[in-house]
Amino acid sequence: MAVITRGFGGRRRDDTDLPPGQYRTDDFPVLSAGPTPRISLDDWELAVVTETGERSTWSWAEFTALPADEPTVDIHCVTHWSKFGTSWRGVSLDTLLADVETAAEYVVAHSYGGYTTNIPIEDLLDGQAWVAYEFDGEPLVPVHGGPARLLVPHLYFWKSAKWLRTLELRLDDEPGFWETAGYHNYGDPWREQRYRAD
Amino acid sequence: MSTINGGGDDAAWVDGNALAGPLGEIMGTDLTVAELTCAGCRTTRPLAAMRVFDRAPGLVARCPGCEAVVLRLVRTADRALVDLRGALLLSLPMPTA
Numbered sequence: 001m002a003v004i005t006r007g008f009g010g011r012r013r014d015d016t017d018l019p020p021g022q023y024r025t026d027d028f029p030v031l032s033a034g035p036t037p038r039i040s041l042d043d044w045e046l047a048v049v050t051e052t053g054e055r056s057t058w059s060w061a062e063f064t065a066l067p068a069d070e071p072t073v074d075i076h077c078v079t080h081w082s083k084f085g086t087s088w089r090g091v092s093l094d095t096l097l098a099d100v101e102t103a104a105e106y107v108v109a110h111s112y113g114g115y116t117t118n119i120p121i122e123d124l125l126d127g128q129a130w131v132a133y134e135f136d137g138e139p140l141v142p143v144h145g146g147p148a149r150l151l152v153p154h155l156y157f158w159k160s161a162k163w164l165r166t167l168e169l170r171l172d173d174e175p176g177f178w179e180t181a182g183y184h185n186y187g188d189p190w191r192e193q194r195y196r197a198d
Numbered sequence: 199m200s201t202i203n204g205g206g207d208d209a210a211w212v213d214g215n216a217l218a219g220p221l222g223e224i225m226g227t228d229l230t231v232a233e234l235t236c237a238g239c240r241t242t243r244p245l246a247a248m249r250v251f252d253r254a255p256g257l258v259a260r261c262p263g264c265e266a267v268v269l270r271l272v273r274t275a276d277r278a279l280v281d282l283r284g285a286l287l288l289s290l291p292m293p294t295a
Contacts, residue, residue, distance in 0.1 A: 029253070030210075030253065031253050031254050031255070032251055032253065032254060033251050033254045033256075033258040033267075034251055034258065034260060034265065034267070035211075035260075035265060078255050079255055114267075158255055178255055178256070178272075180281070181256055181270045181272045181279055181281050182256070182272035182274050182277065182279035183255060183272065194274070194275075195274035195275060195277075196274070197274065197275075197276075197277075198275075
C-alpha cells in the first residue's frame with residue numbers, strides 16, 4: 001500500500017507549531033556573543049565535574065564511540081526565530097551522566113571561549129538533551145558550535161551552549177552569561193520566558 | 199564609518215560605534231568620545247575601538263586586545279540592562295568651567 005507522507009510528523013508544519021512571539025525560518029542564523037573558538041579534535045575534551053569535584057572526561061575518540069541518538073527537533077531562539085525539524089547526531093545526557101554519582105539539581109554548561117548557561121539537571125535527563133556533534137548528517141561546523149554543542153530543544157536555544165567543554169553539576173543554581181544580563185533563568189519558549197520578569 | 203568583520207565562517211562583529219545609539223539613549227549622553235579601561239588587560243581605548251558582537255540576544259562588547267567582555271547591553275520588554283563589570287573604568291570628557 002502506498003503511503004503518502006506530508007513531511008515531518010506526517011503533516012504540514014504551520015504556525016500552530018510555533019511558540020508565542022516566534023516566526024519560522026528555514027535558514028540557520030548564526031548568533032554569537034564572541035569570536036568562534038577553533039578547537040582541534042586532538043585537544044578537545046568533554047568533562048563532567050560533580051559537586052564533590054569528581055571529574056569524568058572523554059577524548060574525541062572516546063566521546064564519538066559512545067552510543068549516539070539522531071534526534072529531529074524544532075529549535076527556538078529567543079531572538080524570535082524558530083526552525084522546524086532540525087536533524088542532529090549526538091550523545092544523550094542520560095548516557096553521559098549514567099555512571100556519575102551526584103545529588104546535583106543544577107548544571108552549568110561551560111564552553112570553550114568562556115560562555116556559560118545554567119539548566120536544572122532534570123531538564124537534561126530522560127531523553128531531553130544531547131551533546132550534538134553532527135547537524136544534517138555533517139560534522140557540526142564551528143559557527144554552529146562544533147566540534148560539539150549542547151542541544152536542549154525544549155528551552156530557548158541560548159541554553160544549548162555551543163563549543164561545550166564542561167558540564168558542572170551543582171547543588172545550587174548559578175545563572176550563566178545571558179541569565180545574569182536580564183534573560184530568564186529557565187527560558188521555556190512555550191511560556192515565552194524571554195526576560196527575567198516574564 | 200563602521201568596521202565590519204563579515205568573517206566568512208566566523209561570527210561577525212562591528213566596531214564600538216554601534217554602542218553609541220543604544221548607550222546614548224540610556225545614558226543620555228554621547229559616549230562615542232568615552233574611553234574604557236578593560237578589567238582584563240587594563241588597556242585603555244576609545245569605546246569605538248571595542249568589538250561589538252551584535253548578532254546575539256544582546257550587545258556584547260569585547261576588548262580588541264584580550265577579547266574579554268567589557269560591556270553587555272540587553273533590552274528587555276521594559277528595561278535596559280548594562281553590565282560593566284568587565285570595564286575597570288569608563289572615562290568621559292566634561293565641559294570645562
